[in-house]
Amino acid sequence: MEYRNLGRSGLKVSQMALGTNAFGTRSDEKTGIAIVHAALDAGINLIDTADMYGSGESERIIGLALKGRRSQALIATKCWFPTGDGPNDRGTSRKHIMDAVDASLRRLQTDYIDLYQMHNWDPTTPIEETMRALDDLVRAGKVRYIGCSNFAGWQVVKANAVADRYGWARFISNQPEYSPANRRIEQEVIPACEAEGVGQIVYFPLAGGLFTGKYRRGQAPPEGSRAATQGPRFAQRWLTDANFDLAEAIEAVAAEASVTLPQLTLAWVMARPGITAAIVGASRPEQVAQNVSACTVQVPREALDRVTALSEPFTR
Numbered sequence: 001m002e003y004r005n006l007g008r009s010g011l012k013v014s015q016m017a018l019g020t021n022a023f024g025t026r027s028d029e030k031t032g033i034a035i036v037h038a039a040l041d042a043g044i045n046l047i048d049t050a051d052m053y054g055s056g057e058s059e060r061i062i063g064l065a066l067k068g069r070r071s072q073a074l075i076a077t078k079c080w081f082p083t084g085d086g087p088n089d090r091g092t093s094r095k096h097i098m099d100a101v102d103a104s105l106r107r108l109q110t111d112y113i114d115l116y117q118m119h120n121w122d123p124t125t126p127i128e129e130t131m132r133a134l135d136d137l138v139r140a141g142k143v144r145y146i147g148c149s150n151f152a153g154w155q156v157v158k159a160n161a162v163a164d165r166y167g168w169a170r171f172i173s174n175q176p177e178y179s180p181a182n183r184r185i186e187q188e189v190i191p192a193c194e195a196e197g198v199g200q201i202v203y204f205p206l207a208g209g210l211f212t213g214k215y216r217r218g219q220a221p222p223e224g225s226r227a228a229t230q231g232p233r234f235a236q237r238w239l240t241d242a243n244f245d246l247a248e249a250i251e252a253v254a255a256e257a258s259v260t261l262p263q264l265t266l267a268w269v270m271a272r273p274g275i276t277a278a279i280v281g282a283s284r285p286e287q288v289a290q291n292v293s294a295c296t297v298q299v300p301r302e303a304l305d306r307v308t309a310l311s312e313p314f315t316r
């Protein structure tokens with residue numbers, strides 16, 4: 001496993017991170033704990049969660065899994081999505097951040113969060129208020145580093161400019177969507193973040209599972225898969241003709257290079273300029289081992305270049 005500095009910080013994160021949004025919904029407690037242990041055993045040190053995943057269950061299961069292993073893991077969690085019905089139970093106001101971080105710490109059964117991420121930009125709260133609250137959390141030791149998610153380039157630049165003006169903690173990471181089927185962050189987000197020393201830890205690198213090869217055009221999805229459980233919503237989002245064309249073309253390149261479709265896809269994502277880590281979700285522990293093989297497999301440069309060329313239409 002390769003470890004990379006996250007943005008302009010000294011924090012070393014594994015090039016593959018574990019996604020846990022299936023915990024508490026599609027993966028029960030026992031399975032979630034086994035998935036976390038499989039990831040740690042494979043050298044993954046970054047575990048991504050959010051207070052809204054499984055309505056808090058994801059954080060609770062991670063807390064159980066890390067008993068006796070806390071120091072091996074970097075916990076990255078997030079706030080922003082509603083956690084209740086009240087007007088202050090959402091967003092990135094000082095009020096909600098302070099409430100949300102304490103609730104996350106309780107569920108995670110830890111006294112610090114390694115990376116605390118703002119899940120989305122909050123247009124109803126001044127960014128000065130958000131950054132000051134986050135700086136207070138860093139100084140209090142509840143949070144060690146801060147990051148954002150789904151921010152536009154200008155929002156990252158604005159937030160860090162405010163932090164610089166007052167000498168507060170800066171964002172070191174952004175968490176956007178990225179895969180061969182969605183390269184839009186290359187236009188504006190990555191250049192802005194590179195200028196700011198902000199690394200990308202990217203979600204949906206397998207396009208929800210499309211690039212595992214388990215979904216085939218015109219065939220019913222395998223039982224228990226995300227497509228089978230989420231139904232038409234998943235199919236409309238991911239299983240489109242354009243996406244199947246792309247996956248089939250990448251699979252042909254993978255076969256020529258004697259690697260699998262998910263290995264080539266993940267190796268490509270992790271090799272892209274500006275990308276620090278790919279956050280790969282798993283609903284079963286065996287999937288972690290399969291996905292981690294993409295970190296060690298030898299992929300010829302030419303195969304990576306062909307994926308870049310094939311997915312060029314997905315940069316827009």
Ligand SMILES: NC(=O)c1ccc[n+]([C@@H]2O[C@H](COP(=O)([O-])OP(=O)(O)OC[C@H]3O[C@@H](n4cnc5c(N)ncnc54)[C@H](OP(=O)(O)O)[C@@H]3O)[C@@H](O)[C@H]2O)c1
Pocket residue numbers: 018019020021022026048049119149150175176202203204205206207208209212214224225226227262279280281282283284286287288290291
């Ligand atoms: N910041 C944000 O707004 C945001 C948004 C979404 C996600 N995220 C984060 O990013 C993580 C990754 O997202 P994701 O899990 O949805 O995307 P993904 O990595 O594109 O898809 C992973 C899914 O594919 C299937 N899969 C994975 N490995 C497999 C294998 N080896 N063989 C067969 N199937 C396999 C699993 O689903 P099934 O087995 O159920 O089919 C798994 O849940 C999330 O867990 C979360 O931590 C963040």
